[in-house]
Amino acid sequence: MQLEVLLPARIFLQKAEVLRIVAETAEGSFGLLPRRLDCVAALPPGILTFETLAEGEVFMAVDQGVLVKTGDDVRVSVRRAMLGKDLAGLRKAVEQEFLALDDEARSMREALNKLEAGFVSGFAHLKKVAP
Template identity: 65%
Template sequence: MPPTSMNLKILLPFQVFAETTGVSRIVAETREGSFGLLPQRLDCVAALPPGILTYETQEGEVFVAVDEGVLVKTGADVLVSVRRALAGMGLAQLRAAVEQEFLTLDADEQSVRAVMAKLESGFLRRFASFQHE
């Protein structure tokens, strides 16, 4: 008999953000667009950009702002592992939070990424010159 509901667990790096049973549907955003999950859907994996995750239980719809991460569906279990998540606000406020907090990189993160890019390109140049010798 196919499952009639799903178990959703939203994981952050150091804690469980939410754990919900009896989820009837989930809508997630990917870089290619939104897609829905129903309990009978085949198992899947999806990369998640910063956006809004929506799920529905008997109590109603719940909206969660999530930072980038991954969604994995196996049977009736759906695991969403993200860097940060916010809930408890209206949809408009969550959308604004995604734009302000998740889509804009702070100065420290930008400088770290720039340094890492320089290190990687320097390593590749040295490695390519080493192979040509």
């Protein structure tokens, strides 16, 4: 099978000769083998596992998205993805990424609050000045 993982702004991963894929859905995990029927699945945040002869088993943390299998092509489109050879290392990487995203979101909220406060203050001042 051919595996392609797409992020909003770029292609994250392209792998040829994938032997098997295991994905998680809200209903549970399911496996994809080369001759499986075509399918579509909604993916919640979780772990997607794939195996190649060259690399063996590889784990990928994915944010929510969708998986589409047509013929030998499997396309996964998600918001974010991270690769890891072992689950413990992948967990640490995901935790660090989420902490960084939390800090970024917090600073964006602070900037938005300042912008809103400035707008309200300017609008109140404009209302006082207007006849």
